[in-house]
Amino acid sequence: MNDTENARFLYLSSLLGKKVVGADGSLLGRLSDLVVHTGEPYPPVESLVVRSRSGKLQLPWSSVAQMNGEVRLKPEAQPSAPPEAPVPDRVRLAEEILDRQIVDVEGAKLVRVNDLHFLEVKGTLRVAHVDVSLRGLVRRLGWERLVDGAVSLVRPGASYLRVENLLSWKLVQPIESAPGRVRIEVAQRLLATLHPADLAEIMEELDRHQREVLFKRLDVETAAEALEETSPELATELLETVSPEKAADILEEMAPDEAADALAELPSEARRELLDAMERPEAAEVQELLEYSPRSAGGLMTPAVVELRPEATVADALAEIRRRAEDLPFVYEVFVSDAIGTLKGLCTLKDLVLAEAGTPLGKLMRETPATVGTGADLQEVAVAATKYNLLSVPVVDASGALKGMVTVDDILAEVVNAR
């Protein structure tokens, strides 16, 4: 057979249901699944599952003699019972991938697998692509020739006929199969390349079990970034699915205001447990935010602000910003307060950049256009931001001491969610 010499492409849908016959031509059953080894970038088919009259049988791929109209086995082929439990780094394609949802990492969205595309080289079958196209659906329905004919009659140049809508196997992330260590590492690297907002949206769309599986695959940093973008309800749900230690690590990585929102939804015992597991300074910050109602300025604010004395110089301020770059989500301005903590004024980033390095902030600072109390509602904060064109609104307590700031992105998120 020349086929075994040349490379050729095959679809899973064209293989499933093929007759599987022994070397003597006796019918064993029909092909019902292919098992691949996912340790490699393009996973090779390792064994085949045959549905016979006496139940399901598994055979190593090496026992296949040839595959054309039917699958013919070698004389020494030994069928065995398929394993009961999922085997690490092995995926049953028809059962675990076909018709399921997977993450298309390149397109940053969820897609449903209509077919799988194999490359056959020298008798080895490797998964090359995932077919998510309309044409894949048509092929599964068994109407490919009919529809192809109809389309080329009406519009010979239609993109339906030309564009092979195939996603590379390397750029997709199956959710419902048991991954081994190699796969987990690849998955972590792959998922970390997604924008946190896209990852959050994908998780919102997945069902409860799938999103749990996906979430557990994320490294702490990616998980924290994604949780900052999801709704607090979902963040809470996901945090409850991992161990308290990992949850605490993730919460430490998150911006304190987002972490507080996620914790606020938890029952008090679970919240206590997580706060205890967190590092002291992060826990204290979050604890303080939790005291406020989630929809008030206190609940919306981030405590991560740059606050300096009037004697500090412009150079000090810039150095402070650089030192804390990691935990400051945004820097629009530096706040100036006196010895007892009362907010006196602020310097914008532009002020700092344009001023001489040695100028004390007390001389440079301008009056704070507006502040809100920790109990202020969203409306008040939004009005203050709009009226004075502020990118962040400082939040002060009853004594006038600075507690944090509400940034405009958090205001917008609240306004959009309220609709």
Place this chain on the structure above:
Amino acid sequence: MPAEPGAAGEAPRRSPWRSLSIFLAVVGPGLITASVDNDAGGITTYSLAGSQFGTKLLWTLVPITVALIVVQEMSARLGVVTGKGLADLIRENFGVRTTFWMSLALIVANLANTIAEFAGVAASLQIFRVPPWLSVPLVAVGVWFLVLKGSYRVVEKVFLVASLMYAAYPVSLVLAKPDWGEVALAAVTPHFEASGAYVAMLIGLVGTTIAPWMQFYQQAAVVEKGIAVEELRFTRIDVVLGCIVTGVVAYSIVLACAATLHRAGIKVETADQAAMALAPLAGRYASWLFAFGLFNASLFAAAILPLSTAYYVTESFGWESGIDKKWGEARQFYWLFTGMVILGAAVVLLPRLPLVQIMLVSQIVNGILLPFILIFMLRLANDVKLMGPFRNRRWFNAVAWGTSAVMIALTAYLVAAGLRDLLAG
């Protein structure tokens, strides 16, 4: 993939207050589905059943309600345990071909229902002297904007409150002073007529009460609410309450119509006539009360049906869906929704259409599709890999298979009777 039971270790202590608060957090899908269930097709079918057959169909409502409870519980359980919608489960477990035919059947049935909802809009607003050529296009545009551009969640609450109007039926029934002894007897005396009209009405009654779209809708609502397996027992209460509400409403509409319209010998052909069942309560305002209720129910369902159909179909084929997507991103989703609204409204605008008959026929279509949906649900709910310890119990299977078998037999009879009439005529 069910969660391993007992993973959390010791059972949490529950005070009655905590149970109540969990119940209130979980409640919703069952009761909301029940309210949407009494849509234009439902009110009309119950009214016609009562006015044409008096109390002769009354006995069927108790077994129908039992079957409704079994089926709706199964749908809620599937949603809670698998975390997936029914359309997703069908695609993942039965493949593309089954999904394709199922989607096609669902689109046809739901389109028939949407047509019925717009017929309900036309019929109810006619009572207020608004002609259909004006009311139907206006409402269609309104529904389109409401769902795609408005805040639907807020409006949903208005619909739910307005559906309390069904309480008017039991009151009207009591005021009509039926012969309660006769009513009680009819409620437990099985009666069967081998006429095409009776069988068609029976299929319509089952189809409107246990509508196929409800199974998809309720399961999706349970999934969206993120109800956990530990909360399943609260969801069950929610579902059973909803089914009982549906049953009571159905019962009182049929009975009220039997006690008023059937007794007066009126054969309902227009909504105005159906409204007279409320006359003992509302007197000459009966038609306004009826029109208000019918309009509310029609609008509610006319918004939900096209939207939910668009969701199920696109999700099971893996196309993007959701009203937060742009038109270009989720083209199939928007076209399905828009197409169903436009078609549903356009059919009603055909001149000289018997609106009341259309509403009945749509419910018969539901009844014919029901057994097929039930068979898929049964296979899924009995799948050990999917449901684990939560798979169906034996008597559940008995009731659900029994319902499917009865519906298939009735449909076969209806088709045979239809063919016979066709050949004879």
